[in-house]
Amino acid sequence: MLLKCERCGAPNEVPAGSSVRCPYCGTTASAPAPAPPPQRDALPVYPRQPYPQRAPVVVARRSNFLGVVIGLISVVGVLAGVGASLLPQLARSGSPALQALGNVTNNPAHSLSSMGWSSGDPGCLIDANGDGIFDIAGLTGPSETNQATVVDGKTGQVLFTAPAVPKVAQLGCLGVDGFFVVQANFQIDFYTARSPWGVTHVMARDKVSEYGEGAGCVQLKTDDGTTQGIALPSGMATPCAVKQMRRYYGDKPGIKGLTDHGTALALGGRKYTLTERASGTEILTVSVSEGTRTVWSKELTYASCTFGAGIAVAGGKIVLWAAHPADRDKGLIVGLEEPTGAQLYEHPVPDSSSDSPELFQYNGKYVLAVNWGALRAYDPATGDEAWRVGR
Numbered sequence: 001m002l003l004k005c006e007r008c009g010a011p012n013e014v015p016a017g018s019s020v021r022c023p024y025c026g027t028t029a030s031a032p033a034p035a036p037p038p039q040r041d042a043l044p045v046y047p048r049q050p051y052p053q054r055a056p057v058v059v060a061r062r063s064n065f066l067g068v069v070i071g072l073i074s075v076v077g078v079l080a081g082v083g084a085s086l087l088p089q090l091a092r093s094g095s096p097a098l099q100a101l102g103n104v105t106n107n108p109a110h111s112l113s114s115m116g117w118s119s120g121d122p123g124c125l126i127d128a129n130g131d132g133i134f135d136i137a138g139l140t141g142p143s144e145t146n147q148a149t150v151v152d153g154k155t156g157q158v159l160f161t162a163p164a165v166p167k168v169a170q171l172g173c174l175g176v177d178g179f180f181v182v183q184a185n186f187q188i189d190f191y192t193a194r195s196p197w198g199v200t201h202v203m204a205r206d207k208v209s210e211y212g213e214g215a216g217c218v219q220l221k222t223d224d225g226t227t228q229g230i231a232l233p234s235g236m237a238t239p240c241a242v243k244q245m246r247r248y249y250g251d252k253p254g255i256k257g258l259t260d261h262g263t264a265l266a267l268g269g270r271k272y273t274l275t276e277r278a279s280g281t282e283i284l285t286v287s288v289s290e291g292t293r294t295v296w297s298k299e300l301t302y303a304s305c306t307f308g309a310g311i312a313v314a315g316g317k318i319v320l321w322a323a324h325p326a327d328r329d330k331g332l333i334v335g336l337e338e339p340t341g342a343q344l345y346e347h348p349v350p351d352s353s354s355d356s357p358e359l360f361q362y363n364g365k366y367v368l369a370v371n372w373g374a375l376r377a378y379d380p381a382t383g384d385e386a387w388r389v390g391r
Contacts, residue, residue, distance in 0.1 A: 117390035118145035122252070122359035122370035124173030126193040128152070128159055134363035135159065137179045137191070138375065139171055140390065148181050148191060153363040156377060156387030160197050162189070170248060174213055178232075182208055190218070190232055200235040204228070212242030221245065254360045258307045267313050270295070274311040274320070276304050281325050284309060286318060286341060298341040305331055308356030312367045313338065314380035319367045321349075321357045329353065331371070333383045345383040349376075351391075 019030040117123075123138035133154040139145035141164065148162035148171075167184035174180065180190045186207065190200040206222035213219075214229070217240035221227045229240030254274075256263040262275035271289045276282040282304040287297040302322035306329050310321035318341075320334040331349035336342065349371070359370040366377035366386055374390035 115140045115142055115390055116145055116373040117370060117375040118171070119358040119370055119373065121145075121168075121171035123368075123375065124171065124179040125153075125176070125361060125363055125368075126150070126173075126179060127176040128193055130194075133365045134176070136363070136368060136375065137171075137173075137193075138370070139168055139181070144168075148179075148189070151375065151389050153368065153377070154365055156389055158389070160195075162191070162197075162199070165189075170208055172208060172211055172248060174218065180218075186222075188220075190230075190235070192233065198233055200230075200233050202230055202235045208248050210245045210247055212245040214240040214242045219245065252359060254311050255357065256304065256309045256311075257356070260308070263311060265311065265313055272311060272313050272318065274309060276309075283325065284320070284322055286311070286320070286336065288338070288341075296341050298336075300334075301325075302332065302334060303328055305329070305356045310357040310360030310369070312360050312362045312380075314362040314367050317344065317380040319362075319378065319380050319383070321360055321369060321371075329355075331357075333378055335380065335383045347383045347385075350385075 016032065118139035118141075121139055123136045125134040126137050128135040128137075128150050129152065131154060133152075135150055135153040137148065137150045140147050140149040140161070144167070146166065146168045147164040148160075148168075149158060150160040151157070152159050162181075165181075165183050168181055169184050169186075170182035172180045172182070174190075176193060178191055178193045180188055182188050182204070186204045188202045188204050188208070190202065192198045204220060204222050205226045206224040208220055209223050210221040211218060217229050217231050217238055219227065219229050219240040219242045229238045230236070231238040231240075254263060254265055256274055256276070261278070262273060264271055264273045266272075269290060273287045273289070275285050275287070277285075283299060284302050284304060285297060285299045288295040300320075300322070302320070303325040305321065305323045309323075312319045316338045318336040318338050320332075320336070322332050322334050323330060324332065333345075333347045333349060335344035335346075337344060351372075351374070353372055355371070357369045357371045359368060361368055362380070367380055369376045369378065372391070374388055376388050377386045378384065379386050
């Protein structure tokens with residue numbers, strides 16, 4: 001350390017604990033010894049425990065190899081399971097590639113219980129899977145029904161859902177082989193009735209007012225008076241000869257509307273007529289005829305619903321959508337024997353404000369009805385609801 005000489009003031013370098021003589025005046029300068037380091041408490045000492053010895057592990061090389069193989073198989077299985085669970089979801093979400101490759105018999109069922117089934121465009125009976133039971137194509141959606149959907153007419157399973165579009169203006173039926181959807185921008189999407197659910201996009205000039213099917217083509221007439229023939233599935237313009245043009249929103253088989261006094265079905269040489277009284281309460285009468293001969297006619301104890309009624313003929317049964325005269329806003333499913341008109345059953349239509357059915361047709365197994373945002377299937381033998389799609 002540096003010390004100042006007490007006599008002459010000269011600076012002297014003196015090691016700690018030592019003495020030196022000042023070179024200028026000869027005075028001895030001493031530096032104090034350094035302070036000892038502070039004492040720390042001793043750390044506790046624990047007796048050393050012997051390290052546990054593990055039993056020797058002997059693994060044969062072959063066993064190790066099998067373990068690796070089993071592990072890989074497990075990983076592949078997990079990945080396959082994940083893929084199997086994701087692919088149906090992707091197909092339902094509207095992936096065009098999956099829809100084009102999917103087969104209708106392999107599409108899984110999924111519920112549309114929270115969705116609405118369009119009553120304005122109630123649906124088209126088509127042959128989607130060739131099982132002898134007509135399936136139905138319609139429009140669904142959570143608020144606006146803007147998604148083309150095909151439902152198995154036998155099971156109620158959803159076979160196909162197209163990608164949702166911003167706004168659908170119309171749904172048109174092309175017999176058992178397909179259907180079309182007209183968007184608000186007048187784009188027409190033609191769908192085949194069977195997988196791979198091919199779709200053809202064509203632009204029209206206006207809304208469709210009339211249409212008809214020809215050999216491999218469709219003839220369209222729009223509200224502005226334009227007519228155009230479209231070849232399917234190419235979508236190319238072509239002359240298209242059709243036997244009959246029908247209105248886009250024409251009469252629906254078996255439905256008696258608000259201003260109608262009756263409706264009729266012709267099946268197997270017989271005519272089935274549902275009529276209402278000309279005056280007073282709209283009490284219904286069912287008549288069965290062959291040519292000019294009346295087989296039987298029966299005035300019922302039922303009336304038309306608030307806005308109409310329906311009739312379907314199904315496997316020896318006549319099924320009606322009607323109401324009690326004193327409570328016409330509550331629909332009833334009524335069954336009659338086809339040969340005699342004897343009544344079989346009466347069931348209320350649940351969860352519905354029964355204006356009238358927008359569709360009431362037999363598909364070969366069930367009577368399909370569209371009403372109040374739901375597609376319902378009724379067993380004609382019992383009148384029980386077999387399945388439902390929509391709210």
